Amino acid sequence: MNVTHDGGLVAGVDTHRDTHTAAICDSSGRELAQLQVPADPGGYDAVLAWARQAAAGRELRWAIEGTRHYGLGLARHLAAVGEQVEEIDASKHAGKRRKGKSDAIDAVRAARELLARPHPAQMRADGDREALRLMMCDRDNAVGSAKTARTVLASVIVTAPAGLREQLRHIPRDRRVTVCAALACPDDADRQTRVLYQTLARLGERITSLAKTAADLEKQITGIIEDMAPGLVAAEAGLGALTAAQLMLSFSHAGRIRSEAAFAMLSGTAPVPVSSGNTSRHRLNRLGDRQLNRAFQVIAVARMRSDPRTKAYVRDRIAEGKTQQEARRCIKRYLARHFYRVLTHQPGLAPRTT
Secondary structure, three states, X not given: OOHHHOOOEEEEEEEOOOEEEEEEEEOOOOEEEEEEEEOOHHHHHHHHHHHHHHHOOOOEEEEEEOOOOOOHHHHHHHHHOOOEEEEEOOOOOOOHHHHOOOHHHHHHHHHHHHHHOOOOEEOOOOOHHHHHHHHHHHHHHHHHHHHHXXXXXXXXXXXXXXXXXXXXXXXXXXXXXXXXHOOOOOOOOOHHHHHHHHHHHHHHHHHHHHHHHHHHHHHHHHHHHHHHOOOHHHHOOOOOXXXXXXXXXXXXXXXXXXXXXXXXXXHOOOOEEOOEOOEOOEEOOOOOOHHHHHHHHHHHHHHHHHOHHXXXXXXXXXXXXXXXXXXXXXXXXXXXXXXXXXHHOOHHHOOOOO
16 A cells, blocks of 8 residues: 555545446545435535535545546546546456456545555646547547448448449549549439438538538637647657547646556556566557557657667667567667657646636
């Protein structure tokens, strides 16, 4: 257990859509009290008053599961009044099979997990970062929906009558969408043909609309990135607005991640030691934030293709006997170190004040 907070209390909260269950534990992990409240502002006030009364002036920390899902409302409410809120992942716990699972058990487990962590995670920031997250979610949905619509369009064209199929299949893909959106059905067509033309036109219009939405959102994302980190995208080779947005979403704000080594572990770019006896080696880290790992992958590949210093580094590593893939992993680990330092000093990513 974390002994630096002896005498203080921890309130663990298991969050759900309609109710939140809180459990208060002392610094040894011993459960002292439990309470279930509605997941609404009245419930937030009730659990806060209850916890403060139980603390009786002692230090009180909150361990909340799902601070970016069902627990976000409570976390925001507590942070707004100056409470110390820490983020607990709603992950699989080894003890669930042995000790069972219920809201009450999970609330105690959240409190004990916070006590066991030497470096608990802070809540992610709101404001521009939350606006950025919402726009990234919206854009990802638009891009994914457009991809699905393109697949459906291709399948409809494959089963179209030979004349129409041959007319459309040789047109470049991007232009084919525009052509389908403008298709006009012959006046004397039967019902099947009319429905076919209507389907092709609707799919073409949908893909065009979704592509425009994604492009508009990317422009807005670029503007927010420039406000939060002026000149960052222009100064860094291989960095685009979307990869910069993912870096900022995962980093959140200065102080949330304690060190560049922790940022590398979060991104899955830090090799995991698997040494035993006389064998000393590391394996690939497949954990962490995979979207952040993907962003580093995109930057690394872009730099390996176009950045002279990165090309020289890869040649040196290959001369030492490393493979191209191993050299790329080294670059990703360097990128985690580099961008942790860069993001720490960006004006729009200042430490939280609450």
